[in-house]
Amino acid sequence: MEIETSWFLQFLNACFYFLALCFLIFPPLLYLAGLKPWCNCEICHTYLTSSWSKQFDNLCDWYAHLLKNSPSKTIHIHVIGNTITANPNNVEYMLKTRFENYPKGKPFSMILGDFLGRGIFNVDGDLWRFQRKMASLELNKYSIRSFAFEIVNYEIKTRLVPLLSLVGSKKDGVLDLQDVFRRFSFDCICRFSFGLDPRCLELSLPMSEFADSFDLASKLSAERAMTVSPLVWKIKRVFNIGSEKKLKEAVSMINVLAQEVIRQKRKMGFFTHKDLLSRFMSSVDDDTYLRDIVISFLLAGRDTVASALTSLFWLLAKHPHVESAIMAEADRVIGANKEFTSFEELRELHYLQAAVYESMRLYPPIQFDSKFCQKDDVLPDGTFVRKGTRVTYHPYAMGRIEEIWGFNCLEFKPERWLKDGIFFPENPFKYPVFQAGLRVCLGKEMALVELKCVALSLLRKFHIDLATPSHTPRFSPGLTASFSGGLQRMKCKKNSSGDFRV
Ligand code: HEM
Secondary structure, eight states: OOHHHHHHHHHHHHHHHHIIIIIIIIHHHHTTOOOOOOOSHHHHHHHHHTTTGGGGGHHHHHHHHHHHHOTTSSSEEEGGEEEEEHHHHHHHHHHHHHIGGGGOHOOOOHHHHHHHHHHHGGGHHHHHHHHHHHHHHTTSSHHHHHHHHHHHHHHHHIIIIIHHHHHHHSSEEEEEEHHHHHHHHHHHHHHHHHHOOOOOOTTOOOOHHHHHHHHHHHHHHHHHHSSSSHHHHHHHHHTHHEEEEEEEEEEHHHHHHHHOOOOOHHHHHHTTTOOOOHHTTOOOOOHHHHHHHHHHHHHHHHHHHHHHHHHHHHHHHHHHHHHHHHHHHHHHHHHHOOOOOHHHTTOOHHHHHHHHHHHHHHHHOOOOOOESOOOOOOOOOOOOETTTOEEEOOHHTTTTTTHOOTTTSOOOGGGGGGTTEEEEOOOTTTTBBBBGGOOOOOTTTHHHHHHHHHHHHHHHHEEEESSSSTTOOOEEOOOOEETTTTTTTTTEEEEESSSSOO
């Protein structure tokens, strides 16, 4: 009886707290956060019932549809307090004019905090300014650019080409290019950042524990953002259960390895090493901070490059005339039987650059990016933004808007980037694929070199085709966009000349 009474009292207690939360605490909190969970406008209703999925493959396509049809090119999802814009003036305002009012903010840095720590990707203010300055100084040096070029070409020649040759030599040889590009870009960015070679593209070897843990940690961190409320993952973290337990284990594994690399470098002397970690070691003593700085680079430079390469090869397979134009340009500029030898030479390939930009216009590796408004504000299109609101700019939708790219915005047309055969970049706030303004991507030049080297080397050696041309892969958003199920069944054949021309 005593037990039953205490159970009953506990139940009453719980009811009391539940009602207090529902009626007294949640509404003011939600009001202050600018959220309206009760909003029944058409957009919020469609969002809450997920009825958009009847007509659209993924949320980004639905947002693109709404943004296209909005006169101001800005929409609101009231129930989650998110203002989404595809208006270049608004993008410039938040990324440049009023940069200080639109930081990444706490909600974002908490989600990635356990994985990225105080790394550049995850911080604002002075911590960000310090790393930005230090990294920009290093990345602008000629020596690091040629180091990146060296790494990428080594990986192409000794791993990527032999792998595709092997597949091409088999009858009906097919492979998942997305998986291949993910392994390729992880090898490259690890060597560039850490001076460490995980050898993911050596298929005879199992994926390294580091690569597996890194994959798991980015996947589980991204999943935190998809929970109904941050409370869900925070409670799981306190009790160390489920996905949070796995995340903790993956991060521990990454930390052990990172600390070991740092220890070895200190022991051997880091001054002669060319990788980023060694360069940063002369200005930073704190090993945990060093680990955080480098891990941000791995995350920033891995899946983005793989995603860009996957969509580029998919689009090229669908548009053979673009592939022919790339090859014709390379034969003219480099020479039909000659190899490119420096990254400067790649600058002369204007059509190739245009094709790379054009594929990311339609399939940006980072489809959308959010900031959190610090103080009440009004965007250039007249939209009022309350303090605390999440404001998202949407490169994926922007690439599909006629007012920005013209009536043929949905077509893959590299020519739109050329004037008299010379590549002309667009206003970066119209094309924020690498973000723009003060926090523009630090690896943009390296990424472009990587994409152009791979495209040129593979196109000149192989004929890569879709095994099932009628199948359109589904684009799936995440921290970085990918094709769900991969880019399966790409057929590789050696070029008709039969020999390698590079
Ligand atoms: C096609 C490839 C790439 C694309 C499309 C891309 C795009 C972007 C975007 C949109 C951001 C802003 C993200 C945000 O603030 O939330 C960013 C930031 C950044 N990217 Fe890239 N990126 C690419 C490759 C790379 C590579 C290869 C590296 C490393 C060498 C890199 C290093 C960085 C860093 C360090 C930042 C943070 C900059 C800051 O916060 O000041 N990125 N990138």
